[in-house]
Amino acid sequence: MAALFGSRVRRLRDAAGLTQAELGEKAYVVGSRIAQIERACGARPTLDLARRLDEALRADSLLVDLWPYVYRETFPDWSRAFMSHAAKAVAIKEYAAHVVPGLLQTEDYARAVLSLDVMLKGKAQLEERVSARLDRQMRLHSPDRPGLWIILDEAVLRRPVGGPAVMREQLTRLLEVTTEPHITVQILPFEEGGHEAMGGSLTVLELPDGSEAVYKEGADFGQLVEEPADVRRYSEIYDRLRAAALPPLMSLDMIRSAMEGYHRDSSTPSRTQRRRLAQKQLQQPGGRRLRGGGRRLPHPHPRPRQQNP
Structure with a gap:
């Protein structure tokens, strides 16, 4: 090509x-x-x-x-096959254990995620990958857009990829896309414990001819599954995850709660900032001095006057 x-x-x-x-x-x-x-x-x-x-x-x-x-062409054969299937799928069902799926990522979140790749060869390649990811999202707005059902592990909400500001924007995006009738988002809470898809993502693609294909992905591997018996097994695993996840409305409440947490984090001074503030206050008139070891010297208190007998 x-x-x-x-x-x-x-x-x-x-x-x-x-x-x-x-x-x-x-x-x-x-x-x-x-x-x-x-x-x-x-x-x-x-x-x-x-x-x-x-x-x-x-x-x-x-x-x-x-x-x-x-x-x-730069991807392995199995990865290219998955991308080809995804481009024509009529329905995409995905479980994500670590990060928001690429189809719903904001530009800054995508850049933060993709920049973590140890095999990245520079800024130009990073921007190329970000641009390609954002371009693939355009299919969600096309006339032949697929139905999209996303299950996010609670860890996706709690891990501050890119920092609080990036996370606030990303969680806002999740809330916005759920207003689309063809997009559903559910959260799988920590309290559900272990499950069969732990350790990576799982994507089930429904193709135009009614068949399905499954894509499994971890930190350093990906596998396309097309054998019908194996596809049925992974499709059942996805259905069990969907049943265990919070209903859509409760999921939205959890997303809002996580977003509020990032608002608080951005307004709360860091430990370093708090230390600097404390030192500044101590240097002001009337402030207590610190010993070398960090202990406070107490204010001298006047001795009580002795009463003459």
Whole structure:
């Protein structure tokens, strides 16, 4: 696909009468980058670059439409198969143990999650992945949008990925999407204890022909399951998780409660800030001095006058 993308860029560039350097100037990259793209060597083009090339070459979205296939080419076969299934699924049912699923992530939350990848090769690759994730969310607003049923482990709400401000925005997004009739969110509380899907995420995809496929994912692995007997087993596990989770309205209450907690966290000074404030107050007139070991020196109290006999 990278080779096909490159050949289209070269053909469009020749038709436009541009040199590689001239096209690079229009797309805000050096000419050698255009040469790499045309030869399908070096780093894959980012989505942003594909858009600039499309505009510079007046390609009528051809290059933008090709880009997802170039992007998927960097993934293993099973991952590409899952992405292909997900792109045409009529219903997506997902359990997430650690983070909000990509389809519902805000941009800042997605960036915070993706930046944790130890294999990340730099800021450009991070932004490429963020852009690709946000683009995949567009299907939720398309005419053929799938039904989406999300079960979040309570840990997803409690783990402050990106900090309190990022979490507040992300939880607000969860509350907003549940107003859509095709999106349902449930929370699986800690009190439910252990279950069969612990340790990772579980996604059940319902395909247009009525069949299903399952995708299991952990921190460092992913597995696409298509064997009918295994798919039925994982589908039953998902149904049990759905039964154990809080009903949708109670789930919304838990999301609101978690969001209020992040509001409190943002207004509460950190331990370092509290220490600085205490030191500042102690340096003010009338403030108590501290010993070297941190103990307070008591205020001197006047001795009681002795009464003359």
